[in-house]
Amino acid sequence: MFPEEFAIGAYTTHGYNHAVDLNAKSRAGGRWRFWAALVAVWALAELGGARSWPDRIVGLHLPDQYEEFMRYAAQETNAASLCEKIPWSVYLPAGWDVAASYQRSDCYETIAGDTKDPWLCLYVKRLGSPAIIRAQTSMWSCLGRARRNEHSGMAVRDGTLLHYFAEMGYRPDTIQNEGVIGPLIRVKDIYRGLSDRYGLQIGRNASGNATVVVPGTLSKDVLMARIEHVIGARDGTLPGAGVSREDAAYLADLAAMTLLDARWCERIQAELPLAGEPEGFRSVCLYQVAVETKDEALCDRIPVPAGMRVPQASRQATCRFEIESKAPRTTHYAAAVPQSEDDVARLLQLLKVEIPTAQSLPESEIARNYWQFLFDLGYARTAQEAAARQRFIARAESLKDDKFK
Numbered sequence: 001m002f003p004e005e006f007a008i009g010a011y012t013t014h015g016y017n018h019a020v021d022l023n024a025k026s027r028a029g030g031r032w033r034f035w036a037a038l039v040a041v042w043a044l045a046e047l048g049g050a051r052s053w054p055d056r057i058v059g060l061h062l063p064d065q066y067e068e069f070m071r072y073a074a075q076e077t078n079a080a081s082l083c084e085k086i087p088w089s090v091y092l093p094a095g096w097d098v099a100a101s102y103q104r105s106d107c108y109e110t111i112a113g114d115t116k117d118p119w120l121c122l123y124v125k126r127l128g129s130p131a132i133i134r135a136q137t138s139m140w141s142c143l144g145r146a147r148r149n150e151h152s153g154m155a156v157r158d159g160t161l162l163h164y165f166a167e168m169g170y171r172p173d174t175i176q177n178e179g180v181i182g183p184l185i186r187v188k189d190i191y192r193g194l195s196d197r198y199g200l201q202i203g204r205n206a207s208g209n210a211t212v213v214v215p216g217t218l219s220k221d222v223l224m225a226r227i228e229h230v231i232g233a234r235d236g237t238l239p240g241a242g243v244s245r246e247d248a249a250y251l252a253d254l255a256a257m258t259l260l261d262a263r264w265c266e267r268i269q270a271e272l273p274l275a276g277e278p279e280g281f282r283s284v285c286l287y288q289v290a291v292e293t294k295d296e297a298l299c300d301r302i303p304v305p306a307g308m309r310v311p312q313a314s315r316q317a318t319c320r321f322e323i324e325s326k327a328p329r330t331t332h333y334a335a336a337v338p339q340s341e342d343d344v345a346r347l348l349q350l351l352k353v354e355i356p357t358a359q360s361l362p363e364s365e366i367a368r369n370y371w372q373f374l375f376d377l378g379y380a381r382t383a384q385e386a387a388a389r390q391r392f393i394a395r396a397e398s399l400k401d402d403k404f405k
Contacts, residue, residue, distance in 0.1 A: 059089065060089055060090070060091045061089060061090060061091070062090070062091070062092075062093070063086075063090045063092070063103050064401065064403065064404075065156075065157075065160045065163070065164075065404045065405075066164075066399070066400075066401040066402065066403070066404065067085075067086050067087075067090050067103060067401070068154075068156050068160060069156055069160055069161070069164045069399075070082050070083070070085045070086050070107075070396070070399075071083070071086060071103055071106070071107045071110075071154060072153075072154060072155065072156045072161075072374075073164075073374065073392075073396050074107050074110075074111060075107065075110045075111060075114070075153045075154070076153075076371075076374035076375060076377070076378050077374055077377045077378045077389055077392060077393065078111050078114055078115055078378045079111075079389075079393045079396075080107075080108060080111050080120055080123075081393065081397065082107075082393065082396055082397065083104055083107035083108050083111070083123070084104075085396075085397065085399075086103050086104040086107055087104070088102055088104055088125070090102065090103040090104065091103060091127060092106060094134070095134075096134075097134055097135060098134055098135050098136075099127070099128065099131040099134045099135065099136040099137075100127050100128065101126075101127050101136065101137035102125055102127050102137070104123075104125075105123075105124045105125050105126075105127070105137050105138075105142075106137055108120045108121070108123045108124045108142065109121070109124050109137055109141065109142040109145055109152075110152050110153055112124075112142050112145060112146040113142075113145035113146055113148070113149065113150040113151060113152060114149075114151055114153075114378075115146075116146050116147075116149045117146060118142075118143055118146040118147070120142070120146070121139050121142035121143045121146060122139065124137065124138060124139045124141075124142040125138075125139075126138040126139070158363045158364055158366075158367035159363065160404070161367050161370055161371070162363060162366060162367060162370070163404050164396075164399060164404075165370055167399060167402070168392070168395040168396065168398075168399065169395065170370075171358075171359070172184050172357075172358035172359050172361065172366050172369070173185075173357055173358040173359055175358075175369065175370070175373060178373070178388040178391070179382075179384040179385065179388060180373050180376050180377060180384075180385055180388050181369060181372055181373050181376060183358065184358035184361060184365070184366065184369050185355065185356060185357065185358045185361070187341055187344045187345050187348060187355060188337050188341065188344050190344075190348060190353065190355065191335075191337055191344050191347060191348060192334055192335070192337055194223055194254060194258070194335070194351075194353075195254055195257045195258045195334050195335040220258055220259065223254075223258060223351070224255060224258065224259065226351045226352060227251050227252075227254060227255045227351070228255075230243060230248075230251055230350050230351070231243060231248045231251050231252060231267070234255070234261070234263050234264055234267070243350070245269055245272060246272070246338075246343075247343075247346065247347060247350065248267070248268075249267075249268045249269065249272050249281050250335070250336060250337075250338060250347055251347065251350070251351075252264045252265070252267040252268050252285075253265070253268065253281070253284075253285045253335050253336050254335040256285050256288075256289055256335075257285075257288065257289070257292075257333065257334055257335040258335070260289055260292050260293050261289070262285075262286055262289045262290070262293075262295075262298050262301070264285075265282055265285035265286045265289060266282070268281050268282040268285055269281075269282070270282055270303075274336060275339055278305070279302075279303075279305060279314070279315045281336070283302045283303065283315050284315070284336065285336075286298055286299075286301055286302050286319075287299075287302055287315050287318070287319050288333035290302075290319050290323065291319065291322050291323060291333065292332060292333055294323050295323075296319075296320055296323050296324075298319070299316055299319035299320050299323070300316070302314075302315050302316040302319055303316070304316050374392075377389040377392055
């Protein structure tokens with residue numbers, strides 16, 4: 001029956017006047033909360049914007065090769081410290097559905113998404129006013145990527161990658177010393193290619209003089225002439241003192257698989273073993289030529305080891321089974337390759353095969369191996385790879401923007 005202020009006053013000694021004071025305080029409190037909320041919204045919005053005036057004052061510019069490489073190296077190795085090498089003055093232009101952004105922010109956001117590390121998003125700054133329609137890089141978009149473990153990234157040109165790797169002291173012929181990837185030139189691959197029986201031709205080196213052997217590009221005539229020069233003709237005597245019986249066996253096997261001629265297998269001493277094979281080198285050679293030529297008569301020339309409990313499991317029996325099988329073959333046998341890289345290199349030297357340097361490989365091939373090197377550093381699984389990653393980051397951090405063109 002009384003107005004609200006009188007009802008409140010009934011419970012106090014000050015009555016009506018005290019009720020008016022309470023309402024005034026309530027209105028003041030509402031205004032304070034409004035302004036506090038406004039300041040909070042402003043602070044959160046500002047948190048997503050850039051505040052690096054020393055960089056901004058020089059004016060925004062598109063990334064150069066150095067800044068592109070830094071972002072690429074950072075994203076591949078998940079090294080956020082490399083993002084700091086990109087100044088805030090570098091920006092990426094807007095697209096029809098993407099707002100312009102700081103390259104440094106994109107660098108942090110990419111690593112946050114790859115590693116699910118939301119703390120990196122504190123370093124991500126928005127460029128310009130908040131975008132309503134277009135996607136925009138900001139602290140909030142970064143948090144979303146980190147939560148979803150969203151992967152993204154960019155690439156660099158081969159020439160840029162090779163330039164800065166050289167500036168850091170990496171070389172194609174020694175990159176394997178880091179213990180992350182193998183050598184770019186693999187002598188075993190070169191040796192395997194010598195007996196390739198498909199599309200053979202001759203290549204030459206840059207000077208046009210010596211014959212260069214590239215896997216699968218040496219003619220049969222040239223290869224056979226070189227083998228016979230080292231170990232003699234197919235039905236000749238044993239090799240001279242300059243060639244070991246092991247080397248002679250590998251070259252005879254290479255000749256047999258190149259011409260699919262089992263008579264070369266007979267040049268291999270019967271008792272000579274082959275690593276990983278229980279029945280001897282000659283038996284393996286005969287078996288592979290028999291299967292490749294589907295000559296079952298050759299299987300009979302493969303001896304069954306004395307005392308073998310299950311003759312049906314011998315290489316001789318397997319030879320007949322594989323030849324008689326109706327299943328289509330999808331692979332072919334090639335010459336045996338020594339296990340040691342040094343042994344392979346010695347055989348190539350006997351054949352006067354020029355082993356190219358990794359530096360002579362096409363830029364695209366070298367760049368592909370460098371890309372694999374960076375990828376493996378980003379997911380280092382061993383202590384050796386982790387140490388190589390730290391060395392790379394330290395070298396990259398020491399790079400200067402040389403305006404490479």
